Amino acid sequence: MMVMKKVVSRHFNLPWSWELITLTLSLRYSVKAAHEFNDFLHGNKPGKCKVIVSSHNYDSTPPVEDLGNLVASIQAAGADIVKFATAALDITDVARVFQIAVHSQVPIIAMVMGERGLMSRVLCPKFGGYLTFGTLEAGKVSAPGQPTIEELVNLYNFRLLEPDTKVFGVLGNPVSHSKSPKLYNEAFKSVGFNGVYLHLLVDDVPKFFATYSSMDFSGFSVTIPHKEAALACCDEVDPVAKSIGAVNCVIRRPDGKLVGCNTDYVGAISAIEDGLLGLHNGSMGNSSPLAGKLFVVIGAGGAGKALAYGAKEKGARIAIANRTYDRARELADLVGGQALSLAELDSFCPEKGMILANTTSIGMHPKVNETPVSKEALANYMLVFDAVYTPKITRLLREAAESGAKIVPGVDMFIGQAYEQYERFTGFPAPKDQFKKIMEN
Numbered sequence: 001m002m003v004m005k006k007v008v009s010r011h012f013n014l015p016w017s018w019e020l021i022t023l024t025l026s027l028r029y030s031v032k033a034a035h036e037f038n039d040f041l042h043g044n045k046p047g048k049c050k051v052i053v054s055s056h057n058y059d060s061t062p063p064v065e066d067l068g069n070l071v072a073s074i075q076a077a078g079a080d081i082v083k084f085a086t087a088a089l090d091i092t093d094v095a096r097v098f099q100i101a102v103h104s105q106v107p108i109i110a111m112v113m114g115e116r117g118l119m120s121r122v123l124c125p126k127f128g129g130y131l132t133f134g135t136l137e138a139g140k141v142s143a144p145g146q147p148t149i150e151e152l153v154n155l156y157n158f159r160l161l162e163p164d165t166k167v168f169g170v171l172g173n174p175v176s177h178s179k180s181p182k183l184y185n186e187a188f189k190s191v192g193f194n195g196v197y198l199h200l201l202v203d204d205v206p207k208f209f210a211t212y213s214s215m216d217f218s219g220f221s222v223t224i225p226h227k228e229a230a231l232a233c234c235d236e237v238d239p240v241a242k243s244i245g246a247v248n249c250v251i252r253r254p255d256g257k258l259v260g261c262n263t264d265y266v267g268a269i270s271a272i273e274d275g276l277l278g279l280h281n282g283s284m285g286n287s288s289p290l291a292g293k294l295f296v297v298i299g300a301g302g303a304g305k306a307l308a309y310g311a312k313e314k315g316a317r318i319a320i321a322n323r324t325y326d327r328a329r330e331l332a333d334l335v336g337g338q339a340l341s342l343a344e345l346d347s348f349c350p351e352k353g354m355i356l357a358n359t360t361s362i363g364m365h366p367k368v369n370e371t372p373v374s375k376e377a378l379a380n381y382m383l384v385f386d387a388v389y390t391p392k393i394t395r396l397l398r399e400a401a402e403s404g405a406k407i408v409p410g411v412d413m414f415i416g417q418a419y420e421q422y423e424r425f426t427g428f429p430a431p432k433d434q435f436k437k438i439m440e441n
């Protein structure tokens with residue numbers, strides 16, 4: 001397929017082997033160019049030649065009615081294929097573009113530019129799009145937000161998408177670093193499950209759920225900073241998530257209701273228990289190896305609450321250290337523990353052999369040289385866990401290992417919480433070995 005751009009600037013000196021001609025200018029000029037082009041052809045356009053007339057709006061995504069008028073004017077200019085690209089100020093802008101694309105009577109390419117518009121590029125086979133755009137090399141884009149062809153085909157399984165493909169994704173901000181799409185999409189493909197899992201850069205959680213309320217949008221993982229806001233959007237929340245005050249997984253039930261749960265809790269606590277059992281050669285009888293231990297949680301957000309609540313359930317004594325002391329106090333009161341400021345953490349040593357769990361984003365890529373606690377203080381801990389999983393071994397974990405502590409990386413929590421979510425999303429058991437292998441690479 002050959003594409004000729006900005007044909008208006010040339011003199012319509014076309015070799016007829018060219019099959020697809022794109023008139024890409026601002027709307028006014030591309031419509032004018034299309035009219036001039038049709039005049040030039042005098043109705044002699046070969047059957048195999050298709051003309052795309054395209055309009056770009058780099059400022060916003062207009063209301064549906066305006067988009068409908070835009071499509072009509074492009075079509076009236078003689079386009080065989082209508083193309084428009086708008087700018088995403090919010091991920092919900094994409095819904096208006098899907099509405100136009102899915103009802104279009106003419107072949108249509110409808111893209112929403114920017115990271116918030118990614119859905120429009122990946123889901124085009126589901127919502128009636130004629131084609132999408134991918135780049136050959138990361139970063140070398142012709143419009144903001146274009147994924148690479150490699151990502152479209154191998155990460156999002158683009159060639160397998162069809163109108164009844166169910167949509168899943170991780171809501172976060174930032175979210176592009178998340179490895180969840182790789183994990184779920186590879187697993188969906190390996191068992192032939194008709195679903196796709198996306199990065200969803202969300203600013204306003206209630207607006208997102210109110211907009212994407214159809215059964216097409218079947219399930220969501222929720223990450224920083226939206227776990228508490230997502231809970232408030234659920235029609236039902238399981239009792240554990242309610243106690244924690246945060247959900248990391250939201251499922252749309254067949255009756256359309258949103259059900260929230262927290263799988264961080266299971267993933268993190270079982271990874272830490274496994275680490276402690278390794279220290280005790282797996283011999284703790286029926287009781288949890290956490291029972292009676294002093295468990296220090298850094299952070300009081302979604303993951304902090306999950307860890308504090310989970311460790312409390314296993315019989316640990318809890319201390320919470322947080323940047324915002326009032327939040328540490330609030331969570332400590334909830335789990336009957338002690339509250340600390342972050343500054344107090346370095347000198348906090350009521351006993352040796354404590355467990356430390358970082359649940360803040362300190363040390364996360366790209367700020368990999370940051371750490372929440374001094375290396376000297378780490379000598380007081382027998383086990384150190386870090387929820388951060390990019391990089392796999394954070395500075396905190398490296399210094400903890402050097403200080404003699406057992407370390408548990410965040411990737412173990414990530415895999416554990418993902419098993420649970422996968423089973424809720426698909427109804428099938430998670431391919432555990434496959435998950436581990438994917439996360440090792």
Ligand code: NAP
Pocket residue numbers: 223224225226227264267298299300301302303304322323324327359360361362364386387388389410411413414415417
């Ligand atoms: P969240 O609800 O937004 O909570 C963030 C917490 O981190 C709050 O306590 C916040 O303190 C603190 N914080 C953020 N930036 C900080 C900074 N620069 N200095 C000191 N404290 C800071 O987020 P979340 O969902 O709990 O996630 C927290 C981290 O855990 C993220 O890195 C996330 O990727 C990771 N996580 C990993 C997994 C896994 O499977 N491994 C699962 C869930 C989360 P304030 O209260 O003062 O704002």
